[in-house]
Amino acid sequence: MSRAFVNEDQAADQANQPVERRISEQPNHVTAQGLTLLKQRVSELETLRSTLLGDPDKQRLAEVERDLRYFSARVQSAQVAAPATSQSKVQIGSRVVFVDEEGHQHEVQLVGEDQAYAASGLINWGSPLGRALLGAAPGDEVLWRRPAGDQLIEVVAIEPQA
Structure with a gap:
């Protein structure tokens, strides 16, 4: 498609969208406290998103929504490691x-x-x-x-x- 047929407003909006946060390839092993912190961050972002919905600053809303997608995905993929109880072997949480x-x-x-x-x-x-x-x-x-x-x-x- 020729550039002449692209809606300039739409193209400008797409250019202003924040870049998605990269999700790591490694397994998402977390401590129990780490999962709590992730869930807390999702809750904070949901609250912030609600307050920004009527705000004319669409860039800030887009950034919050991007972060909300990232942290929600991290909560969904979280694999809580068993509590590190060993003093003889290093584990996640040690x-x-x-x-x-x-x-x-x-x-x-x-x-x-x-x-x-x-x-x-x-x-x-x-x-x-x-x-x-x-x-x-x-x-x-x-x-x-x-x-x-x-x-x-x-x-x-x-x-x-x-």
Whole structure:
């Protein structure tokens, strides 16, 4: 179809639509708390969408609807991991204390990707660090494959999920 036959208003509206949020290919394993947070986010977005329905700012409404589609899909695909109760093997939900090659001690918790926030020590189980730690036991040395270079780390302790 020739561009001459395209409705310019419709084309402009389509150009202003927010880009859909990409949904990860990895299984959506979440902690029970992670699922609660996802459901809470859906509820907040539904409330916000209701308040924006009469608002002339269609761009903001489109962004909220995009996020609502994303988080609703994440709730639907969520696979809640059994609570991490083991102190002998790292699981999703475990808090892990490890030492890096420089002798620095770190503490992280393995969580689902939507709950991950590295600055708070919440690490996606499917990230390079999460994959290195998953299944490890205290005393194990595991290889953390990082973009900045591989690093050998030692698991010091595993705390069950709180």
